[in-house]
């Protein structure tokens with residue numbers, strides 16, 4: 510269980526620990542998945558292997574139905590693998606853990622609680638004393654730029670603000686891994702662009718390990734230190750790109766745009782589409 514009294518004071522040392530300690534908090538080894546149905550089975554994932562280092566930001570891109578969400582759920586411990594295993598900090602994952610938090614497109618917040626109540630919910634569950642709870646909650650409200658909205662109810666917030674509440678709630682219990690399944694998929698383009706900058710800043714300041722699923726190659730390149738490309742179902746990894754663009758990233762950076770185009774053409778090739786430039790050349 511994370512040590513909550515240190516969450517705020519040691520924010521920097523937590524970050525340093527993640528950065529300097531080059532451990533492998535996530536090791537995915539030959540993980541495959543077949544959903545067994547009454548009439549037919551669905552082969553969702555072929556054996557997939559991936560090591561993720563502490564503090565890495567890894568994006569998964571691939572066509573709809575290629576098993577990205579399935580893999581994320583297996584890492585979260587919410588779904589069991591048909592073959593292979595996931596290790597988190599050296600332990601085989603056999604169920605959910607407060608150290609690996611999953612966030613979805615629908616922020617899944619409690620409508621009967623205000624922003625503060627939502628963010629402190631998890632802290633209450635694990636018995637963090639009131640005063641400490643209040644301090645940790647306020648810290649994360651400030652971090653996601655919701656200062657002044659502590660008493661707002663969820664239905665009064667925009668989609669982007671809801672996602673920020675969800676991120677703050679996930680961070681409050683100090684997990685080492687955030688698993689994000691298309692968290693910005695339902696947002697308008699402008700809000701989405703703002704959320705990229707916010708998430709990048711949050712990641713930089715907290716040093717969390719992030720696995721981020723998206724359909725959107727541009728989003729993956731804007732955020733990820735790695736972009737892992739999946740083939741169509743049954744999904745397997747076709748490429749693992751390192752993205753060395755400087756941070757904070759500018760969405761107008763032509764290198765970002767060029768790299769997105771390159772990865773998109775790899776994705777299209779995996780989908781059996783011949784990229785335009787290639788067919789013309």
Ligand SMILES: Nc1ncnc2c1ncn2[C@@H]1O[C@H](COP(=O)(O)OP(=O)(O)OP(=O)(O)O)[C@@H](O)[C@H]1O
Pocket residue numbers: 544551552553571572573574575576577578579580724742
């Ligand atoms: N519980 C389930 N039972 C049966 N089949 C499932 C189940 N969950 C997912 N599938 C199937 O497994 C395949 C992979 O699904 P998954 O949601 O992991 O893909 P995805 O890449 O995340 O897709 P999307 O980007 O559309 O969310 C799909 O064909 C899906 O229909």
